[in-house]
Amino acid sequence: MPGQPFIEFVDLWKSYGEGEAQVNALAGVNLRIGHGEFVTIMGPSGSGKSTAMNIIGCLDTPTSGDYKFMGVDAGNLDRARRAMLRNLYIGFVFQGYNLLARTSAIDNVELPLIYRGAGRRERKLRAEAALELVGLSDRRSHTPAELSGGQQQRVAIARAIVTEPALLVADEPTGNLDTARSHEIMSLLTRLNEDRGLTVVMVTHEAEIAAYGSRTIRFVDGHIASDVMNKDHAHVS
Amino acid sequence: MFLETVSLALSSIRRNALRSFLTLLGIVIGVAAVIAMITIGSGTTDKVKADISKLGSNLLTIRTGQPPTPGTAPVRARDFEMKHLTALEANLAGAKAIAGASQKTVRVVYGTESLSASVTGTDADFFTVRDWSVTSGRTFTEQETRGGIPVCVIGETVRKQFFGSGNPLGAIIRVARVNCPVIGLLESKGTSGFGQDQDNVVMMPLQAFQRRIAGSNQVETIYVSANDGVATSEMQTRIETAMREIRKIGPDQEDDFNVRDQTQIANAMSSTMGVMTGMLSAVAGVSLLVGGIGIMNIMLVSVTERTREIGIRLAIGAQEWHILTQFVVEATVLALLGGIFGIGLGLGLAALASYAFAIPFNPSLSVIVLAAGFSAAIGLVFGFFPALRGARLNPIDALRHE
Numbered sequence: 300m301p302g303q304p305f306i307e308f309v310d311l312w313k314s315y316g317e318g319e320a321q322v323n324a325l326a327g328v329n330l331r332i333g334h335g336e337f338v339t340i341m342g343p344s345g346s347g348k349s350t351a352m353n354i355i356g357c358l359d360t361p362t363s364g365d366y367k368f369m370g371v372d373a374g375n376l377d378r379a380r381r382a383m384l385r386n387l388y389i390g391f392v393f394q395g396y397n398l399l400a401r402t403s404a405i406d407n408v409e410l411p412l413i414y415r416g417a418g419r420r421e422r423k424l425r426a427e428a429a430l431e432l433v434g435l436s437d438r439r440s441h442t443p444a445e446l447s448g449g450q451q452q453r454v455a456i457a458r459a460i461v462t463e464p465a466l467l468v469a470d471e472p473t474g475n476l477d478t479a480r481s482h483e484i485m486s487l488l489t490r491l492n493e494d495r496g497l498t499v500v501m502v503t504h505e506a507e508i509a510a511y512g513s514r515t516i517r518f519v520d521g522h523i524a525s526d527v528m529n530k531d532h533a534h535v536s
Numbered sequence: 537m538f539l540e541t542v543s544l545a546l547s548s549i550r551r552n553a554l555r556s557f558l559t560l561l562g563i564v565i566g567v568a569a570v571i572a573m574i575t576i577g578s579g580t581t582d583k584v585k586a587d588i589s590k591l592g593s594n595l596l597t598i599r600t601g602q603p604p605t606p607g608t609a610p611v612r613a614r615d616f617e618m619k620h621l622t623a624l625e626a627n628l629a630g631a632k633a634i635a636g637a638s639q640k641t642v643r644v645v646y647g648t649e650s651l652s653a654s655v656t657g658t659d660a661d662f663f664t665v666r667d668w669s670v671t672s673g674r675t676f677t678e679q680e681t682r683g684g685i686p687v688c689v690i691g692e693t694v695r696k697q698f699f700g701s702g703n704p705l706g707a708i709i710r711v712a713r714v715n716c717p718v719i720g721l722l723e724s725k726g727t728s729g730f731g732q733d734q735d736n737v738v739m740m741p742l743q744a745f746q747r748r749i750a751g752s753n754q755v756e757t758i759y760v761s762a763n764d765g766v767a768t769s770e771m772q773t774r775i776e777t778a779m780r781e782i783r784k785i786g787p788d789q790e791d792d793f794n795v796r797d798q799t800q801i802a803n804a805m806s807s808t809m810g811v812m813t814g815m816l817s818a819v820a821g822v823s824l825l826v827g828g829i830g831i832m833n834i835m836l837v838s839v840t841e842r843t844r845e846i847g848i849r850l851a852i853g854a855q856e857w858h859i860l861t862q863f864v865v866e867a868t869v870l871a872l873l874g875g876i877f878g879i880g881l882g883l884g885l886a887a888l889a890s891y892a893f894a895i896p897f898n899p900s901l902s903v904i905v906l907a908a909g910f911s912a913a914i915g916l917v918f919g920f921f922p923a924l925r926g927a928r929l930n931p932i933d934a935l936r937h938e
Contacts, residue, residue, distance in 0.1 A: 353932055356851075358851060358931050358932050359932055378856065379855055379856065382850065382853050382854065382855050382856075383853065383855075385851065385852065385853045386852065386853020386854075387853070389853075390852075391851050391852060393935070397844070397847075397848045397851075397935065398848075399845055399848065400845075401547075401551065410849070410852060411852045411853055413540060414849075414852065414853045414854045414855070414858055415853070458852070459852075462853075
């Protein structure tokens with residue numbers, strides 16, 4: 300997508316510790332992701348991929364350099380404003396699903412709308428629509444303990460998209476699932492990316508899963524080692 | 537939003553029902569103590585006031601000595617005797633009735649039955665000053681009083697014990713080995729505010745009592761009731777003047793007697809109750825403080841346990857104040873629940889006590905509302921710090937928490 304980049308890192312550093320013990324998780328990374336892309340991030344542990352994802356998701360801020368999200372200087376926003384950005388524009392999917400225990404599927408999906416201050420009726424309608432989209436309308440009153448791993452992850456995806464965000468950040472969403480379930484989840488994410496123009500940034504360890512993306516970025520030692528458009532991607536035109 | 541937070545708090549409390557209940561005990565006990573104490577206290581005060589007004593509002597009581605004051609040597613007091621009583625009767629203007637009385641608890645026997653009763657030696661005026669009448673028979677005649685003839689007017693409890701449904705009049709009972717015909721039956725007064733049975737009594741002429749039972753010439757108490765239209769304060773001054781004259785107390789000497797009206801006795805009573813209420817309140821206060829610390833502790837545990845949940849909430853866009861509100865509301869609801877249990881328990885105890893001691897049960901709505909409000913405030917104050925700790929968590933660390 301030409302023009303203003305959706306996500307932009309400019310000479311971005313993230314360091315932990317001080318002096319001798321200082322570790323650079325990200326060491327001067329430059330990166331641009333356009334609106335509607337499906338980007339997978341790979342790399343060994345400690346390569347900085349999780350740090351990059353946390354910054355993209357506005358959960359963390361860079362030590363130096365710029366992070367621009369939708370043209371906003373998100374790297375220098377305070378806690379409250381980043382929380383607002385996350386609530387309005389970003390959906391999260393985690394490896395461990397991270398649903399609230401002993402809370403029904405529909406209540407879990409409604410949660411982000413509560414923090415947005417939406418009314419009860421609007422929340423019900425939108426949460427039901429989101430559950431329908433992930434094919435779990437008939438499980439709306441089930442608690443996470445009563446759902447399979449794949450179903451839990453689909454509830455988590457419903458929760459992430461119920462606010463109609465611009466960006467979906469997924470941290471190894473298939474890490475706890477078997478192959479069949481993993482492909483179900485990936486098809487769902489691909490569909491959301493294609494049908495709704497949802498930008499997806501996903502961290503994964505598995506090349507097979509990464510292949511669902513249109514672009515794969517590989518981190519090594521806080522640098523981008525490779526950044527390739529995925530030829531196998533069935534829908535790359 | 538607020539209702540959701542409350543229902544969230546309730547479900548979280550329900551999930552840990554036992555732990556929540558144990559945490560609440562401090563507050564339950566504290567609030568129950570305060571509620572029970574205040575309710576019983578106000579019931580007792582009402583009962584005592586009612587008893588005192590039954591005694592007659594224009595009644596004055598004269599006793600020897602002075603109530604002890606801290607830091608001064610007690611006044612040496614000579615006993616009242618018959619001559620003081622006679623002199624007072626001769627010199628006091630405006631009195632409707634004057635009666636001397638002495639009292640002793642002795643064994644009273646009739647046939648094979650016996651009981652321990654309060655025996656009072658007095659004269660016919662006693663029944664006027666104490667506003668106490670006989671329901672059958674009569675009181676003492678002038679002759680019986682002056683001659684010290686042992687005759688008895690008995691209370692309802694004594695009658696029931698000895699005669700059941702039979703007629704007591706004319707029967708001869710033995711009061712501390714003195715044979716004493718029953719000439720009258722007193723109207724029933726029930727239990728006093730201090731828990732005494734006021735009907736377990738025997739009355740006889742004062743001189744008979746002094747000679748045959750007490751073995752001394754002492755008159756313990758002199759009761760005076762003022763004529764209608766004579767103020768008790770005025771009467772009190774007149775009594776003091778007359779008594780100083782009779783007892784030959786010099787102008788620079790302290791009174792060796794005291795005159796009190798019923799309001800003063802009532803006030804002394806309520807100030808004693810005030811001290812007791814104050815002390816118990818302090819104990820209740822400590823209990824509530826401990827309860828508050830308990831809540832703080834449990835909320836810290838709750839925040840730690842739910843670190844991951846906090847992380848999820850923060851990640852999907854909850855603001856700090858959302859998390860803060862969630863946990864503060866939870867602590868407040870928890871403490872309020874404790875308060876409500878405490879109020880229930882306290883009222884139950886008070887109802888039980890009012891039944892056992894025959895005092896009125898009058899719970900005060902304002903005290904109940906205050907107790908509920910105070911417990912909620914404890915939750916608010918002690919829940920704030922743990923809640924703040926939760927709200928300030930870093931979402932990334934919180935999400936990683938196992």
